[in-house]
Amino acid sequence: MIIFASLIIVILFIAIIIFSFPQFSPIPYFPSNGKDIPMIIEGLNLTNNQTIVDLGAGDGVVILKAAIEAKEKKLNTQFIALELNPILILILHLRRFLHPNRKNIKINWGDMFKIDYQRLTFDVPRLTFYLYISPWFIEKVVQKIRKEVPSARFVSYYYPIKSLKHKEKKVTGVHSLYSYKIS
Numbered sequence: 001m002i003i004f005a006s007l008i009i010v011i012l013f014i015a016i017i018i019f020s021f022p023q024f025s026p027i028p029y030f031p032s033n034g035k036d037i038p039m040i041i042e043g044l045n046l047t048n049n050q051t052i053v054d055l056g057a058g059d060g061v062v063i064l065k066a067a068i069e070a071k072e073k074k075l076n077t078q079f080i081a082l083e084l085n086p087i088l089i090l091i092l093h094l095r096r097f098l099h100p101n102r103k104n105i106k107i108n109w110g111d112m113f114k115i116d117y118q119r120l121t122f123d124v125p126r127l128t129f130y131l132y133i134s135p136w137f138i139e140k141v142v143q144k145i146r147k148e149v150p151s152a153r154f155v156s157y158y159y160p161i162k163s164l165k166h167k168e169k170k171v172t173g174v175h176s177l178y179s180y181k182i183s
């Protein structure tokens with residue numbers, strides 16, 4: 001009993017450290033609002049021969065629901081969940097293991113500011129990046145992606161991408177969703 005309680009305390013302690021320190025997660029974990037998920041999935045505009053990348057996928061609330069929708073619509077859409085927080089990576093792997101569309105879902109443990117997007121998305125047509133990240137990090141990551149994958153499309157929840165304002169389409173639920181088509 002004491003061993004079990006100690007184990008729980010150690011796990012909780014590690015979780016608090018990982019969720020509190022910016023080195024582990026410079027962008028805090030806030031899941032997209034559950035009421036907005038249908039609006040977000042519609043904004044992703046799922047099609048065949050397309051890949052959706054969730055940048056900082058959290059517990060997978062968006063990308064795993066989108067993968068269910070793709071399966072129901074018999075689409076071959078691919079999904080990549082990129083996440084830095086090791087606890088959330090573990091949760092993503094567990095949820096993927098139980099997911100009906102797991103063959104089309106990849107979990108990638110990596111840093112969105114350092115990852116090589118050309119390599120991550122090699123030979124993948126029609127790329128859409130889903131972002132729900134703090135406004136002071138959006139431009140940095142969008143500029144990096146646009147340099148490495150110029151044709152990428154972006155869908156941003158809550159925060160607009162100011163540098164793409166001229167290509168913006170906005171819809172609003174509990175919060176707003178901004179879509180940007182680059183061609």
Ligand SMILES: C[S@@+](CC[C@H](N)C(=O)[O-])C[C@H]1O[C@@H](n2cnc3c(N)ncnc32)[C@H](O)[C@@H]1O
Pocket residue numbers: 024025026027028029030031032054055056057058059060061062082083084085088110111112113131132133
């Ligand atoms: C606001 S949450 C969004 C979660 C999810 N996309 C959603 O919509 O529910 C931001 C996520 O980004 C992750 N994150 C923070 N910094 C990151 C980085 N440098 N690389 C990858 N993921 C990161 C956090 O751990 C967190 O899960």
